[in-house]
Amino acid sequence: MVVQSGGMHRTALALFGLAFSVAACGNAGIPNPSLYPEDSVPEASSNGSAKQAADEPEDELAFLDESPDTEEMAGRHSPMDKRQIGDLSVRRFSGSFTKVPIVLTEEVTARAGNLVVVDYTFEQGKTHQKLRVTHELGSDKVLRVREIRGTKELASNVGVYDAMMNKTMFVPDDNEEELGSEKSTCLVGQKQIDCEKTSYRVKVGNQTATFSVAKSPGIVDDLSGEITAEGKILYRAELVEMRSGTPSGVASR
Numbered sequence: 001m002v003v004q005s006g007g008m009h010r011t012a013l014a015l016f017g018l019a020f021s022v023a024a025c026g027n028a029g030i031p032n033p034s035l036y037p038e039d040s041v042p043e044a045s046s047n048g049s050a051k052q053a054a055d056e057p058e059d060e061l062a063f064l065d066e067s068p069d070t071e072e073m074a075g076r077h078s079p080m081d082k083r084q085i086g087d088l089s090v091r092r093f094s095g096s097f098t099k100v101p102i103v104l105t106e107e108v109t110a111r112a113g114n115l116v117v118v119d120y121t122f123e124q125g126k127t128h129q130k131l132r133v134t135h136e137l138g139s140d141k142v143l144r145v146r147e148i149r150g151t152k153e154l155a156s157n158v159g160v161y162d163a164m165m166n167k168t169m170f171v172p173d174d175n176e177e178e179l180g181s182e183k184s185t186c187l188v189g190q191k192q193i194d195c196e197k198t199s200y201r202v203k204v205g206n207q208t209a210t211f212s213v214a215k216s217p218g219i220v221d222d223l224s225g226e227i228t229a230e231g232k233i234l235y236r237a238e239l240v241e242m243r244s245g246t247p248s249g250v251a252s253r
Contacts, residue, residue, distance in 0.1 A: 081137050082220050083108045083116055086245020089221065095235040097170045100125040104168055108245060114138065119148070122164050133161055170227060170235035172202035172211060179210070186214050186223045188239050195223055204229060 085108050093102040103123040110117040114137045122129040130148040135141065145161045146153040179199040186195040195216040202211045209229035213222050219242075227235040 083111070083118070084245040085109065085111050086243070088241065088243040088245070089239060090241035091168075091237055092240050093168050093235075093237050095170070095227070095233040097235045098124075098167075102168055115143070120161070120164060122167070124167070129164060131156065131161055131164060168237070172204050172209065172227065174203040175211070176201045176203060176208075184214070186216065188223060189241050193219075193223065202227065204234060209234060 087108040088106070090103065090105045093104070101124070105119075105121040105123075107119040107121075108116060109119050109132070115134055116137055117132060117134050120131045120133060122131075132146040132148055132153060133142055134144040136143055142158050142161060145156040145158055147156040147160065148154075177200065179201055181196055181198040184195055184197050185192050186197075187193075193216050195214045197212055197214045199210055199212040202209050204227065207229045209227050211227045212225070214224045215222050221239065222237075224238045225236070226233065
């Protein structure tokens with residue numbers, strides 16, 4: 001979710017969360033990106049060669065267990081940097097922008113060196129999709145995407161991941177001004193959390209709408225975001241479940 005203001009800056013609503021436990025997912029392998037460059041991920045083909053490559057065991061892929069290059073990472077920070085193995089978040093998306101509510105679950109399944117692997121599970125009605133995505137810390141660059149079907153990992157690509165994320169987003173046409181902030185209490189599942197809500201006046205087509213976002217100190221991602229116009233909810237994103245994992249510098253096999 002992105003609100004733009006005259007091209008001067010962006011207020012980003014982090015509509016994606018963190019992580020499940022690593023338990024039932026097996027080995028979430030973090031490959032050395034030099035062995036699997038972004039542009040060389042096998043694409044699906046009619047002769048099944050991509051499927052054969054995707055079904056090969058990942059044991060031959062090198063795992064990164066060294067520390068990130070401190071010079072390269074200097075000055076590069078993102079919310080992804082703080083995510084640890086076992087982090088979990090579940091978000092629900094609703095409003096008139098979608099006929100059927102969406103649930104997006106994120107689970108950090110591995111972390112090593114300057115890489116982190118996140119499993120994204122997308123549910124909307126009868127639609128169920130799960131992707132295993134390797135991100136580069138600092139830049140959040142996507143280095144590899146795999147589709148999870150049952151117990152198999154199939155080769156995929158960044159376009160599939162982007163398409164999944166885009167289904168959870170709603171982008172106003174303009175952010176006109178900040179209306180103010182207030183201290184409040186937000187509900188995450190059954191737990192009440194102190195938060196601060198900030199509201200903006202935005203444009204959605206010809207409509208004037210209000211965009212509000214709730215944040216809480218110590219929590220990386222936003223707790224909620226909502227866009228309303230003329231008493232109707234156009235878009236709502238809410239964190240409904242969250243669990244913190246255990247810090248770890250190296251993914252275990």
